[in-house]
Amino acid sequence: MSIKNILKKNNSNFTEAEKYNRMKKAVITLSAVVGVLAASLAFIVYTNYDYLVFKTMLTRGYIYQDSVSELIDDELEQDDSDVSTYFDDAVINIFLNRLYDVSGDRYTYLYLPYQYTNRVIDEEETGKSCEWIPFNQDTAYMKITNFSDESADFVKENSEELSKYSNIVIDLRGNGGGYVTSVKEIADMFLDKGETISSEKALIGAFSRENVSKNDAVFNFNKIIILQDGETASASEILIGALRDNLKNVTLLGTTTFGKGIGQTTIPLTKGFYLKATAFSWATPDGSEIQGKGIQPDYEFSLEKLNSILEEE
Secondary structure, three states, X not given: OOHHHHHHHXXXXXXXXXXXXXXXXXXXXXXHHHHHHHHHHHHHHXXXXXXXXXXXXXXXHOXXXXXXXXXHHHHHOOOOOOHHHHHHHHHHHHHHHHHHHHHOOOOOEEEOHHHHHHHHHHHHHHHOOOEEEEOOOOEEEEEOOOEOHHHHHHHHHOHHHHOOOOXXXXXXXXXXXXXXXXXXXXXXOOOOOOOEEEEEEEOOHHHOEEEEOOOOOOOOOOEEEEEEOOOOOOXXXXXXXXXHHHOOOEEEEXXXXXXXXXXXEEEEOHHHOEEEEEEEEEEOOOOOOOOXXXXXXXXXXXXXXXXXXXXXX
16 A cells, blocks of 8 residues: 555544544534533423423313313403413513502503503503703703603604703603603713612612713703603603703792602513513602602792792892
8 A cells, every 4th residue: 555545544443433523522512501400490490390390280281271261351451362371471460460459560461462552552642742841042842751762762853953942941740750761861961971870679689780871962951941740750850860960050940749759661572471570669860769759849839939049140
Protein backbone atom coordinates (compact mmCIF):
# COMPACT_ATOMS: atom_id res chain seq x y z
CA MET A 1 0.00 0.00 0.00
CA SER A 2 1.39 3.40 -0.94
CA ILE A 3 1.98 6.20 1.55
CA LYS A 4 -0.70 8.22 -0.29
CA ASN A 5 -3.30 5.51 0.25
CA ILE A 6 -2.26 5.10 3.90
CA LEU A 7 -2.67 8.84 4.52
CA LYS A 8 -6.04 8.82 2.72
CA LYS A 9 -7.21 5.88 4.84
CA ASN A 10 -6.07 7.51 8.10
CA ASN A 11 -7.81 10.75 7.14
CA SER A 12 -11.01 8.82 6.43
CA ASN A 13 -10.79 7.02 9.79
CA PHE A 14 -10.23 10.34 11.57
CA THR A 15 -13.31 11.89 9.92
CA GLU A 16 -15.51 8.95 10.91
CA ALA A 17 -14.25 9.15 14.49
CA GLU A 18 -14.92 12.87 14.58
CA LYS A 19 -18.45 12.34 13.31
CA TYR A 20 -19.01 9.67 15.93
CA ASN A 21 -17.82 11.96 18.74
CA ARG A 22 -20.03 14.79 17.55
CA MET A 23 -23.03 12.50 17.33
CA LYS A 24 -22.26 11.13 20.78
CA LYS A 25 -22.13 14.66 22.25
CA ALA A 26 -25.41 15.55 20.53
CA VAL A 27 -27.12 12.46 21.94
CA ILE A 28 -25.80 13.22 25.44
CA THR A 29 -26.96 16.84 25.19
CA LEU A 30 -30.38 15.82 23.90
CA SER A 31 -30.70 13.24 26.66
CA ALA A 32 -29.83 15.88 29.25
CA VAL A 33 -32.43 18.29 27.86
CA VAL A 34 -35.08 15.57 27.80
CA GLY A 35 -34.14 14.64 31.34
CA VAL A 36 -34.49 18.24 32.55
CA LEU A 37 -37.84 18.63 30.79
CA ALA A 38 -39.09 15.33 32.23
CA ALA A 39 -37.98 16.35 35.72
CA SER A 40 -39.63 19.76 35.33
CA LEU A 41 -42.86 18.18 34.14
CA ALA A 42 -42.81 15.74 37.02
CA PHE A 43 -42.24 18.60 39.47
CA ILE A 44 -45.13 20.60 37.99
CA VAL A 45 -47.45 17.59 38.17
CA TYR A 46 -46.35 16.83 41.73
CA THR A 47 -46.80 20.39 43.01
CA ASN A 48 -50.19 20.71 41.28
CA TYR A 49 -51.35 17.16 41.95
CA ASP A 50 -54.34 18.06 44.12
CA TYR A 51 -55.71 20.57 41.64
CA LEU A 52 -55.17 18.27 38.65
CA VAL A 53 -57.05 15.48 40.42
CA PHE A 54 -59.82 17.92 41.36
CA LYS A 55 -60.09 19.24 37.80
CA THR A 56 -60.03 15.81 36.20
CA MET A 57 -62.71 14.51 38.55
CA LEU A 58 -65.02 17.50 38.07
CA THR A 59 -64.63 17.66 34.30
CA ARG A 60 -64.50 13.94 33.44
CA GLY A 61 -65.80 11.90 36.35
CA TYR A 62 -68.46 13.97 38.10
CA ILE A 63 -71.93 12.78 37.08
CA TYR A 64 -73.65 16.18 37.37
CA GLN A 65 -71.89 17.74 34.39
CA ASP A 66 -74.86 19.98 33.60
CA SER A 67 -74.40 21.73 36.94
CA VAL A 68 -70.69 22.24 36.31
CA SER A 69 -71.44 23.63 32.86
CA GLU A 70 -74.11 25.96 34.27
CA LEU A 71 -71.70 27.27 36.91
CA ILE A 72 -69.01 27.94 34.31
CA ASP A 73 -71.47 29.72 32.01
CA ASP A 74 -72.67 31.86 34.90
CA GLU A 75 -69.17 32.82 36.01
CA LEU A 76 -67.88 33.62 32.53
CA GLU A 77 -71.08 35.18 31.18
CA GLN A 78 -71.32 32.90 28.16
CA ASP A 79 -73.43 30.02 26.89
CA ASP A 80 -72.68 26.34 26.33
CA SER A 81 -69.09 26.55 27.56
CA ASP A 82 -66.97 23.46 27.07
CA VAL A 83 -66.36 22.28 30.62
CA SER A 84 -62.78 21.09 30.10
CA THR A 85 -61.78 24.18 28.14
CA TYR A 86 -63.13 26.84 30.50
CA PHE A 87 -62.89 25.10 33.87
CA ASP A 88 -59.66 26.89 34.92
CA ASP A 89 -61.00 30.34 34.01
CA ALA A 90 -64.17 29.78 36.01
CA VAL A 91 -62.17 28.59 39.04
CA ILE A 92 -59.99 31.72 38.83
CA ASN A 93 -63.04 33.97 38.68
CA ILE A 94 -64.75 32.23 41.61
CA PHE A 95 -61.60 32.54 43.71
CA LEU A 96 -61.09 36.23 42.87
CA ASN A 97 -64.71 37.05 43.69
CA ARG A 98 -64.29 35.39 47.05
CA LEU A 99 -60.97 37.16 47.55
CA TYR A 100 -62.74 40.49 47.10
CA ASP A 101 -65.22 39.53 49.84
CA VAL A 102 -62.30 38.86 52.19
CA SER A 103 -59.80 41.58 51.24
CA GLY A 104 -61.97 44.32 49.79
CA ASP A 105 -59.45 44.64 46.95
CA ARG A 106 -61.70 45.66 44.07
CA TYR A 107 -58.77 46.10 41.71
CA THR A 108 -57.92 42.40 41.41
CA TYR A 109 -60.16 40.49 39.03
CA LEU A 110 -60.43 38.45 35.86
CA TYR A 111 -61.15 40.31 32.63
CA LEU A 112 -63.57 38.34 30.49
CA PRO A 113 -62.62 38.61 26.79
CA TYR A 114 -65.35 41.12 25.89
CA GLN A 115 -64.57 43.18 28.99
CA TYR A 116 -60.91 43.54 28.09
CA THR A 117 -61.76 44.44 24.49
CA ASN A 118 -64.21 47.12 25.66
CA ARG A 119 -61.67 48.43 28.14
CA VAL A 120 -59.02 48.89 25.44
CA ILE A 121 -61.51 50.68 23.16
CA ASP A 122 -62.70 52.96 25.97
CA GLU A 123 -59.14 53.69 27.02
CA GLU A 124 -58.17 54.75 23.50
CA GLU A 125 -61.26 56.92 23.03
CA THR A 126 -60.77 58.62 26.39
CA GLY A 127 -57.10 59.27 25.68
CA LYS A 128 -57.96 60.84 22.35
CA SER A 129 -60.26 63.35 24.09
CA CYS A 130 -57.33 65.21 25.69
CA GLU A 131 -57.26 68.86 24.68
CA TRP A 132 -55.54 72.13 25.24
CA ILE A 133 -56.55 75.75 24.62
CA PRO A 134 -55.09 79.15 25.47
CA PHE A 135 -56.35 80.28 28.87
CA ASN A 136 -54.95 83.77 28.43
CA GLN A 137 -52.03 85.38 26.64
CA ASP A 138 -49.44 83.82 28.95
CA THR A 139 -51.15 80.62 30.05
CA ALA A 140 -52.14 77.36 28.36
CA TYR A 141 -54.92 75.13 29.70
CA MET A 142 -54.44 71.35 29.18
CA LYS A 143 -56.99 68.68 30.03
CA ILE A 144 -55.50 65.20 30.47
CA THR A 145 -58.34 62.68 30.47
CA ASN A 146 -56.38 59.50 31.32
CA PHE A 147 -52.87 58.07 31.15
CA SER A 148 -52.61 55.96 28.04
CA ASP A 149 -50.49 55.79 24.90
CA GLU A 150 -52.89 58.29 23.33
CA SER A 151 -52.64 60.87 26.13
CA ALA A 152 -48.85 60.59 26.31
CA ASP A 153 -48.67 61.07 22.53
CA PHE A 154 -50.97 64.08 22.84
CA VAL A 155 -48.66 65.88 25.25
CA LYS A 156 -45.59 65.08 23.14
CA GLU A 157 -47.22 66.17 19.88
CA ASN A 158 -48.29 69.51 21.38
CA SER A 159 -45.17 70.19 23.42
CA GLU A 160 -43.80 72.75 20.98
CA GLU A 161 -46.99 74.86 21.05
CA LEU A 162 -47.40 74.51 24.82
CA SER A 163 -43.80 75.62 25.39
CA LYS A 164 -44.64 79.01 23.89
CA TYR A 165 -46.59 79.87 27.04
CA SER A 166 -45.12 81.01 30.35
CA ASN A 167 -47.61 79.13 32.51
CA ILE A 168 -49.79 76.03 32.27
CA VAL A 169 -52.97 74.83 33.95
CA ILE A 170 -53.16 71.03 34.00
CA ASP A 171 -56.68 69.76 34.58
CA LEU A 172 -56.71 66.28 36.14
CA ARG A 173 -60.24 66.43 37.52
CA GLY A 174 -62.08 63.19 36.87
CA ASN A 175 -58.89 61.48 35.66
CA GLY A 176 -58.88 58.07 37.32
CA GLY A 177 -55.39 57.15 36.13
CA GLY A 178 -54.03 54.63 33.65
CA TYR A 179 -50.63 53.23 32.78
CA VAL A 180 -47.57 53.97 34.91
CA THR A 181 -45.50 53.96 31.71
CA SER A 182 -47.63 56.77 30.28
CA VAL A 183 -47.49 58.99 33.35
CA LYS A 184 -43.72 58.48 33.44
CA GLU A 185 -43.46 59.71 29.85
CA ILE A 186 -45.47 62.84 30.67
CA ALA A 187 -43.69 63.55 33.96
CA ASP A 188 -40.38 63.12 32.15
CA MET A 189 -41.19 66.18 30.05
CA PHE A 190 -41.45 68.38 33.15
CA LEU A 191 -38.52 67.03 35.16
CA ASP A 192 -34.78 67.03 34.67
CA LYS A 193 -32.89 63.79 34.16
CA GLY A 194 -32.51 61.68 37.29
CA GLU A 195 -35.32 63.26 39.30
CA THR A 196 -37.64 60.82 41.07
CA ILE A 197 -41.15 60.34 39.69
CA SER A 198 -42.33 57.72 42.19
CA SER A 199 -41.09 54.66 44.04
CA GLU A 200 -42.74 51.23 43.88
CA LYS A 201 -42.67 48.60 46.61
CA ALA A 202 -43.47 45.01 45.60
CA LEU A 203 -43.87 41.87 47.73
CA ILE A 204 -40.77 40.46 46.04
CA GLY A 205 -37.96 42.92 46.69
CA ALA A 206 -36.38 42.39 43.27
CA PHE A 207 -39.45 43.92 41.66
CA SER A 208 -39.38 47.08 43.80
CA ARG A 209 -37.98 50.06 41.95
CA GLU A 210 -37.63 53.81 41.78
CA ASN A 211 -38.98 55.52 38.69
CA VAL A 212 -36.77 58.40 37.59
CA SER A 213 -36.82 60.85 34.73
CA LYS A 214 -34.67 59.69 31.82
CA ASN A 215 -34.29 62.98 29.96
CA ASP A 216 -33.91 66.67 30.63
CA ALA A 217 -37.11 68.69 30.91
CA VAL A 218 -38.89 69.76 27.73
CA PHE A 219 -41.08 72.28 29.55
CA ASN A 220 -39.85 75.23 31.61
CA PHE A 221 -42.99 76.96 32.85
CA ASN A 222 -42.94 79.79 35.35
CA LYS A 223 -46.10 78.49 37.01
CA ILE A 224 -47.79 75.10 36.95
CA ILE A 225 -51.32 74.95 38.37
CA ILE A 226 -52.94 71.54 38.74
CA LEU A 227 -56.71 71.16 39.09
CA GLN A 228 -57.78 68.10 41.08
CA ASP A 229 -60.83 66.55 42.73
CA GLY A 230 -62.01 63.41 44.50
CA GLU A 231 -61.94 61.45 41.24
CA THR A 232 -58.32 62.32 40.52
CA ALA A 233 -56.64 58.99 41.20
CA SER A 234 -53.73 56.60 40.71
CA ALA A 235 -51.49 57.71 37.82
CA SER A 236 -52.92 61.23 38.16
CA GLU A 237 -51.71 61.29 41.74
CA ILE A 238 -48.31 60.03 40.61
CA LEU A 239 -48.00 63.04 38.29
CA ILE A 240 -49.14 65.45 41.00
CA GLY A 241 -46.63 64.05 43.48
CA ALA A 242 -43.80 64.04 40.95
CA LEU A 243 -44.29 67.67 39.96
CA ARG A 244 -45.11 68.96 43.45
CA ASP A 245 -42.14 67.30 45.16
CA ASN A 246 -39.54 68.19 42.50
CA LEU A 247 -40.59 71.65 41.36
CA LYS A 248 -41.11 74.84 43.35
CA ASN A 249 -43.61 76.42 40.98
CA VAL A 250 -46.53 73.99 41.41
CA THR A 251 -49.87 74.94 42.98
CA LEU A 252 -52.69 72.48 43.60
CA LEU A 253 -56.28 73.70 43.32
CA GLY A 254 -59.45 71.78 44.13
CA THR A 255 -60.26 69.07 46.67
CA THR A 256 -58.35 66.11 48.12
CA THR A 257 -57.62 63.45 45.52
CA PHE A 258 -58.98 59.89 45.62
CA GLY A 259 -56.01 58.23 47.32
CA LYS A 260 -55.09 55.20 45.22
CA GLY A 261 -51.51 54.44 46.14
CA ILE A 262 -51.46 50.89 44.79
CA GLY A 263 -50.82 49.59 41.28
CA GLN A 264 -51.88 46.58 39.28
CA THR A 265 -50.26 44.30 36.75
CA THR A 266 -52.36 42.89 33.89
CA ILE A 267 -51.28 39.46 32.63
CA PRO A 268 -52.68 37.82 29.47
CA LEU A 269 -54.11 34.34 29.92
CA THR A 270 -55.40 31.98 27.23
CA LYS A 271 -58.62 32.33 25.23
CA GLY A 272 -58.71 36.12 25.56
CA PHE A 273 -58.88 36.30 29.37
CA TYR A 274 -56.65 38.68 31.35
CA LEU A 275 -55.73 38.62 35.03
CA LYS A 276 -55.44 41.99 36.73
CA ALA A 277 -53.88 41.86 40.19
CA THR A 278 -52.62 44.39 42.73
CA ALA A 279 -48.85 43.95 42.62
CA PHE A 280 -47.27 46.99 44.30
CA SER A 281 -47.79 50.07 46.41
CA TRP A 282 -46.19 53.35 45.51
CA ALA A 283 -45.02 56.54 47.18
CA THR A 284 -44.38 60.08 46.01
CA PRO A 285 -40.77 61.34 45.69
CA ASP A 286 -40.78 62.66 49.27
CA GLY A 287 -41.81 59.21 50.53
CA SER A 288 -45.48 59.95 51.16
CA GLU A 289 -47.82 56.96 50.81
CA ILE A 290 -51.22 58.25 49.71
CA GLN A 291 -53.29 55.03 49.74
CA GLY A 292 -56.63 55.87 51.35
CA LYS A 293 -55.43 59.42 52.10
CA GLY A 294 -55.09 61.26 48.82
CA ILE A 295 -53.21 64.49 48.16
CA GLN A 296 -54.56 67.66 49.67
CA PRO A 297 -54.76 70.82 47.55
CA ASP A 298 -53.09 74.08 48.40
CA TYR A 299 -56.36 75.96 47.85
CA GLU A 300 -59.97 75.22 47.00
CA PHE A 301 -60.74 75.83 43.35
CA SER A 302 -62.30 79.03 42.09
CA LEU A 303 -61.67 81.06 38.98
CA GLU A 304 -60.86 84.03 41.17
CA LYS A 305 -58.16 82.07 42.99
CA LEU A 306 -56.79 80.69 39.73
CA ASN A 307 -56.52 84.18 38.23
CA SER A 308 -54.96 85.61 41.36
CA ILE A 309 -52.23 82.95 41.34
CA LEU A 310 -51.47 83.66 37.69
CA GLU A 311 -51.31 87.38 38.37
CA GLU A 312 -48.87 87.02 41.27
CA GLU A 313 -45.32 88.15 40.59
